[in-house]
Amino acid sequence: MSDSRTRLRNVMLTLGVGAIVAVLLALVEGNGGAKLNDTLALFAIWGIAALSLNLVNGTTGILSLGHHGFMLIGGYVTSLLIVPADVRERIASQARSDMTPFTLSLSVENAFNAVGLQALTTPETLWVRFLVALLVGGFVAMIFGLIVGIPSLRLKGDYLAIVTFGFGEIIRLSASTSLFSPFTNGALGFAGVPNDFGKSIWWTFAILGLTLFVMTKIKFSSFGRALQGIREDEIAAEAMGVNLARSKVLAFAISAFFAGIAGGLWVSYLSAARLDFFLFFLTFFFLVAISVGGTGSYTGVLMGVAVVVFVQQYGDPLEKTYGLPVWFGVIGSLILIAAAGGWLYRKTRRMRPVLHPLVVVLGLIGLGTLLFAIFGQNSPALDGTFQAFGMRRILLAVLLIVIMAFRPEGIMSRAEFSWAWALRERKDQPSDEERAQDAWLSNPDLNRGSATSSEDPLPASLTAEDAPNAVPFLERGTKPDPDEPRYGEGRDWQPEQDDEEEGR
Amino acid sequence: TIGVNLELSGRFATIGNATLQGIEVAREQMSDALGQEVELSICDNQTTPEGSINCAARFVDEGVIGVLGPISSTMAIAAANPLEEAGVIMISTSSTNPATTQIGEHIFRMAYTDDFQGKVAARYAADDLEAERAVVFRQQDDDYSFGLAGFFAEEFESLGGETITLDFVSNTVDFSAQINDARGFDADVIYYSGFCAEGASLMPQLRQQGFNQQILGADASDDSQCPVGGGEAFDGYILTGFGGADVLSGDAAARAEDFAAFFDVVYPDAADFNGFTLAGADSYNVMVQAVNNAGSADPDAVLDALQNLEGYPGVSGDITYAGTDGTPADRTIAFFQYSVPGADGSEWTKSSLFGIGTGQ
Amino acid sequence: MSDRETLLDMRQVTTHYGPIRVLHNVDMQIYPGEMVCLLGGNASGKSTTLKTILGIVRVSEGEMYFRGERADTLTTAERIERGMAVVPENRRIFPKMTVRENLEMGSYLRNDRKGIREDMDYVISLFPRIGERLNQMGGTMSGGEQQMLAMGRALMSRPKLILMDEPSMGLAPLFVEKIFEIIKTVNDEGISVFVVEQNANVALSVADRGYVLQTGEVVLSGPAQELLANEDMKKAYLGDV
């Protein structure tokens, strides 16, 4: 299939799926309950944040742990600019608010009034003001992103991670001090942020779509490749002409911008801005999403966010009170599953002995517990109930540890979803023929029947030529489409221990 | 179904559980409304505002008649917004920040408000303790503590005293910086408007650093975590809180007594039985009563009934919502004192000093 | 071949990187005191063979014996304990340790202070450049210096079998000769040597036997002199175009 036709097909498929998603969302919006609605909106908002974090963490390989700080900035700026007049009055009337008349007057509405855009200050046009506030929030966050990004010129790796973490915490901790409280209303923040947007599926998903578009396009552009080069080896990237400072700071700023947007939607979703909405574990959730899905893969990130949001939102049955037999049953089954998993793991890894005693013991314990739970229902030992508070988070943590242990690169690794992959046009594994050709090329003279097929796999034209000078593959091979992410770069196997791990 | 949105885990878990037990005991006593069994849908907000909002969304989906809780003002305010919008009634069991009920007409509370509580405490400090200089410890990131500290300071200053307000954030254990700040201010009394999680660390450190003044606290200290966690430092600690049988008058005292006895049967070894338990029970009672009064489970009718509720004989005193913004008209606040170790060799005891009605 | 007792015996060893098979039924023996040379084109699996012997890559089929003991279930450290030493591909010097410490790491498992000191002196006499730089950080040594250091480090452990991956890589011509002299001396002292080398001419001229690997299979093996004379070999590896 020719390039342009493939592209056309991909665009059509994407549009088609987009339309289906839109219809589904419309159905949910109409018929799903508030909870489902909220869950989807939350998915989209966290998705935006996680995607933007992934630009820095996954693509550029700079561990950034301060994303909640950027979200905080975006969130607070947005709410400062959009909070309705009556809330402002209430804040002003509170004796102990640090807000000054000036900071209280900072709002999009007042700005529009000042420049004579009264038409845009009506309740119907709230969305315009919200959009403006959101963008301003994004930009302010971006400026902070630049401020944080500039130290990255000097620092590397973990040290940078630590500094971003420090910045994130400082932003949060100092937002409540007398220095910033005129803007943030101290630790109490703002209540009454309009939630028509953060809870609207349309708004959140539209912005999510936009973010996804921008992020994937960046990743598969020359700029994105340069960022990935930085991730792999900074020294080499610099020696290949990549301007480290510029690229990193730009990546940081773009990421912070979208984080600010996500922050704006987040406060709208919660209809309030408070400091404890922006704790470190927000960043943790995004990190979980990123690593469950696959570091550097945007497809994976969205999958990860879906998992996290699902557990967060629908995990409360886990924390209800159940009878002890239920608990024992569940624990027994889990141990059994773990044992089975261990056996499977050893098998696929070709470990010997496959049936390690530990696996057997684990299996027996699990079976024992399960049987006890089933047949010992009436025994006094199982009389009682137990409520596991925090089970949701425990589950999330265990899930993460298990996924990391078995698939450290995450479900998708660095690969992206692509139509070529979905339609099974994989090109990442060499065919036997290609292998044989390769063997032949690397050693034509020692070529023996055993190593390659007895039939000479190479075209006569190639054999006739001096191999190193021949470029037949240029004509035969097709040039890859820059738009088309290739599936499976390093996806299917990883070295047991990467022997080229140079001091990254 | 009635939704219950409480802080069952996290910082306020003890208070949350005391409240929940109150609600459940009240349900034991009165499990039917309009001839149907009342179901409770319990949601733990993990003492986080997001959790509280999540719970609210869940209740909107479940279509509950009303929501009981949360206990603390921060979580209550967070949940109140979406509930008000969806038109679901909410009775916060013990949120005392005035702002809570101002959010909308569907939002009620069972407690008095902080302006009252703060005032009472300030008057007590100024008049009875004859204090002139007060150090106020305030938890900066909590609506309740923040507001309460403000009301105390305002009243105390208007009575001619001087105050200094020292901020800390939740989960602080090291108060040395705040204490150092307090050192220069020669105080006669210390007012603590925070919760026990921090108080349990603060009080011993105050004592160690040579602060032997009388310490006053508010209803957030009405929690066994305080004397258990802080030990001897809580000896003599005075706090304001929901009045129990000791300070209520007449019928109300008897009702409270009965309830306490019944409670002991249901939960013989409960950790806490205090004002929060009573408030929990009464929010349940009031809600069921309103449904009964309305004669249907229609939200508007129930809301109407609640708004017109007058003189309901609750276990924490009479409850009247008619003509208020959702705060019961007449509540009784009591002054309690901790003794550590307790009188008869027990770990600690709480004795009530006297009670004051909001009407007064 | 002979039925002398083997030092290292690989029987039908197959190894994988993930799903990709790299070595295929490799049969290889090293006898005590012998010097064996492994040759092969790029990507033919020479380094992988070495890693398999060391246990960095797991044997997926077949068996391996070292000094009569089943070795393919042992960890790398245990194999070293039993008498292997290695000059790894790409040198793998500890970059943030001084040269002296790097050498000491070679003798990590030994406890005889005196012997260690003697060996250190011996290594320094072999590579005077190392002696000059005992306090320099390993990572800042030049490529060739690191290669010498890696060699010295391996000698410090007084192994039974020393495995070398391209010991002459990056060395000046003067030194290439010298390093093979050193290898020969070491071998003469009774230490078996297994060397992967691209510089096949030189390597074969000092080795006793050789194996030739192609895409993971042993395609030729025999005494070094025979290999040197082999026409195919000449064409393929010895650069005799």
Add this chain to the structure above:
Amino acid sequence: MSMLSVRNLNKSFGGLQATTNLSFDVEPGEIVSVIGPNGAGKTTLFNLITGVYTPDSGSIELEGRSLVGMRPNQVVDAGIARTFQNLRLFTNLSVLDNVLIPQHHQLKVPWWQAVLRTPSYRKAEAHMHDVAMEKLAFFGPRLMSFRLHQPVYVLSYANRRRTEMARAMATGAKMLLLDEPSAGMNPKETAEITQIIRRMRDEGGYTILLVEHKMNLVGEISDRVVVLDYGQKIAEGSYKDVVNDEKVLEAYLGKRADDDASEEVEL
């Protein structure tokens, strides 16, 4: 004007003088080899030229422009690219990406155009692919078949070296610094690399500065040879002259190497 001119270059690490008063020139279109015993300062010289280290004193000029004080990426902009003695590839990226990244710095299209995939960006991208394939083609088909999309970490050592050379070429630099390009290759492959380097000059038009220890390679392609020892230049001239120089023989080749070396030249 000479392509690269190094004058009185000094660099010391602590007490160690790694280069001393080093001066030499490279003319456009030349292949110049730098040889010398281990630790003579060859790699250090490369690091100085490419901005990884800053010289203590002395000047480095590329076509009259001083390179001293430039960041490595600025040096690439100026027109010098290098390979590393201890390979530094982008190991988890594909061979193709490895060869595309060095072209990024020449891209004139701003990043947001890349996001929107404007026609000008598409054109630039297509061009970058052509360049990449052109450079990889120097090494024959072995990097261009399935390996093109394979991550670099599965490549063997020699193939990695080849990828590194292609990558350096793709930067668009006029001048390449190759640090031991044939390390880890057998004589036959070395011969192949020799041809490739020659073609890089002849067909690619690169000026090449080369560090090597394999005398046959050096002898075959160098126009000129610079010999370093302990950071100092001890000889310079054509290969024939240099290998017969007493000092070089003593310091580098060894007495006996005389016959060997001349023998190998004919190879």
Add this chain to the structure above:
Amino acid sequence: MAAITTTAGRRAIPWGWIFGLGIPALVLARIYYLVNVVEVRDYAFFIGAMVQSLQLGSLYALIALGYTMVYGIIRLINFAHGEVFMVGAFISYFLFSGAPFALPWALLWSAVLAWGVAFILNLWRGSMTHPTVIAGGLVAFAALTFLLSTFQVNWVAALLLSMLFTGVLGVVIDRVAYRPLRGAPRISLLITAIAVSFLLQNTGLIVFTRNQTPFRPETDWTAFLQFDVLGGTVYTSRLMFLIPILTAVLVTALTLFVTRTRLGKAMRASAQDAETAQMMGINVNRVIATTFLLGSMLAAAGGFLWGLNFGSLNQPAVMGILPGIKAFAAAVIGGIGSLPGAVIGGLLLGFLENFMTALFPRQGDFPGLTEFKDTFAFALLIVVLLVRPSGIVGEDLSEKV
């Protein structure tokens, strides 16, 4: 040619900078404060603050050592270390308070710890199925179950046992969560660490308590102490002796252990290149396990002393976070990977947090530095890293190409 020595690795500590700029800046700020704000404090006040700083700093140092050791060896910011500290504190609490675990929890802990014991034995005995290992595991299981569910011990024993248990727990964490990730991308490892910390926090909520917990073992060391100096009173407690001394002892013991045994060298080698370290015959897993053992033991000691110092423990979900993060900041400030660095960083941070706020306390209209107290750690962190990218005594970051 004469032997050449080059300046190697670690750079000298810039005492000149620290004192040359830091002290004058402090003095100037203090003078400014005195000029602008009326001072009502006496010298005893500052001595008191100094004592507090020392106590706090020692605690930070103890925790920071664990961070530093783990980071030094597997380049992992072990976010779970703060939680290990929390677990250590709670285990000692349950041991001395006479409020033992309920049987199911005792069984759970014993199972985890017994497996850890077996695993540790295995590292020296070679195989999980070795009789010694199995026997050791079983004995440990029985003993632990008994101990945890019924026993009450005095505080010294509680401290030691808790150090032991927590150490084993550290090894278990490494085995279960981190070891499968050797050689994996760094971010995966980091996130696993955060996940482990989450896991411990929330299991702590279920297994230990959900409340603020009093921490008052029967000991005289917590008794209040007041003495008059320079016309004022210093308020402190006997802990002012116990905490710094115990810290010093533990730190010295650790440093000796690491430097006097081959372990230290093995640790450094493993840190730089684990694969090559194996090729030298170093059992890297054993080295790492030892590191976790030691680091976690120190954390447990830190947890115990922390409890003593503040008299109560926060609920498990939050107790470890802030001390953990700050100690971690301390480790980085001192130079992560370096043992003396951790101690310096810890003391510096303790001093900064406590003494700084005491130097510039709230007075009149001057708001004081108290509200910025928690940001100090991070501000200092950022400043130090920007000035010295690897901390005060950190490793040399340069890389030869």
